[in-house]
Amino acid sequence: MLGSFAVLRKQSLLGDAISHAALPGIAIAFLITGAKDSNTLLLGALVSGLIGTFWIRSIVKKTHLKSDTALGLILSLFFGFGMLLLTFIQKQPNANQAGLDKYLFGQAATLVESDVWLMAIVTGLCLFVLLLFWKEFKILLFDADYTKTLGFNTKFIDILITSFIVLAIVLGLQTVGVVLMSAMLLAPAAAARQWTNSLSTMVFLAAIFGAFSGVFGTAISASQTNLSTGPVIVLVASVFVFFSFVFSPSRGLLFKQIRFIKNRRDLELHKTLTFMHHIAETHDDISHPHAIKLLNNFQGFTRKTLQKLVKKDYVELQGNMWSLTEIGFETAANLYTKQSTEDE
């Protein structure tokens, strides 16, 4: 759902950076408390995720670095630091340390009821804020400068969106893990974008795709032994993306190709018809028969196109001779004028 905003802001990598940035937070939270209470750990993740995000923003603002460079920098820095801390923790004589690495790849099975409640509450909160500030989010995404001139505090809206993205990511960490979290954020949004041209539908669809991936992924991994849930969920989400890229009616590859071929055929037909019209014009009688050979000199001609024209009653075939019908002549004439006015 929130992924839609990341995709539209061309900040798709942000999710990746945030989830990696959350890792040292988890480790530090563990070191301080020495306990594996998931709420404390997630709080740590949230804090370091937010720090990472705002670092990225200030790097982009204050230096000449592009945002992808800043993202990559912060991502590897935080992840490296997080891994360092994790290995340090593993060397410690603490029985509790085992299982921290579940945040790397996620382990839905370790979720307990209280975790699920927390997720539900935060999701509800996200939904509420999203509905409340829908108008502001939308206009900021489309045209930030203009939003400023209307008197809106763009910084506030921006921070609000970013904070919620961070929150969503941190919550997903337990399920999908640091490495795959960004896919969870972006895949539903990317898939949804293929199906619609309206922002509200896109956000709605992304939420549905995301939920379905979650449910299906969990179901599949539960039905088999030794299939961890996180990766399966991401795979299911990727299937949605793939399907959307290929089969979406307006933006999908398949229908684009079909339309392309159809347009070519139409143009071929029109060209042949126009050519015939040219020849017919030189005679007094429009249905004056001509040899098919004559058409062979014209590149666009194939027997198939001619037969299609016959089917449309534009052309009559008698043996090896063709002649334009009345309808064919008129269509060709109009086609011609229409095209020339469009050229102007």
Place this chain on the structure above:
Amino acid sequence: MTKIAVKVDDLTVAYNYKPVLWDIDLEIPEGVLMAIVGPNGAGKSTLIKSILGILKPIAGSVSIYGKPYEKQRQLVAYVPQKGSVDWDFPTTALDVVMMGTYGSLGWIKRPRQKEKKAALEALEKVGMLAFKNRQISQLSGGQQQRIFLARALVQNASIYFMDEPFQGVDATTEIAIINILKELRKAGKTVIVVHHDLQTVPEYFDWVTFLNVKKIATGPVKDIFNDDNLTKTYGINYKVSIQK
């Protein structure tokens, strides 16, 4: 004496070390249709953006009808450069025009029937009513520019700032746009346009500002649009035949 709509004092703006605008003083009288001309990198867009508070100047102040800009926002409408937004954004023409009403709505409140009606009227004014439900990515460059213009018209402001509204539009759209601008002036509005085509300045505008980091000259087109000022602004011997 006519009122001063926009007053700029000692405005200086820099991105890094080099100033993009240096010590600009500018007074724009109410009811003029003004062109800002100057070479690339002269700071034309920067001037508009700093007046509108999008960029933070190093020094200087801006007042709108004698009061600070922040208090007079509702009097000012802005048409950004067409290239500044992503036209693949999932929304429709009507939706974009509706955004012009967001400012008067304020936080959280949603646009209603009244706002929709205003947006439709603005679309009609720019001749785009038939395209209201069209996806914005499927509009031509000229149509996108008209949509931006309509969005500013909805704001029903007194002062309009436009950043190169004629860039990349065909002759029909250019005429349509300039006619709307002239109508705005007739209604007593002040219109300030960043403009590139020097040939059309005398025909379209009645006021002009020459800008190249510093302000070179500002005043009525008939008085100051001459070879002398053009040469000072563009640095080369510029000859323009002014049709009277």
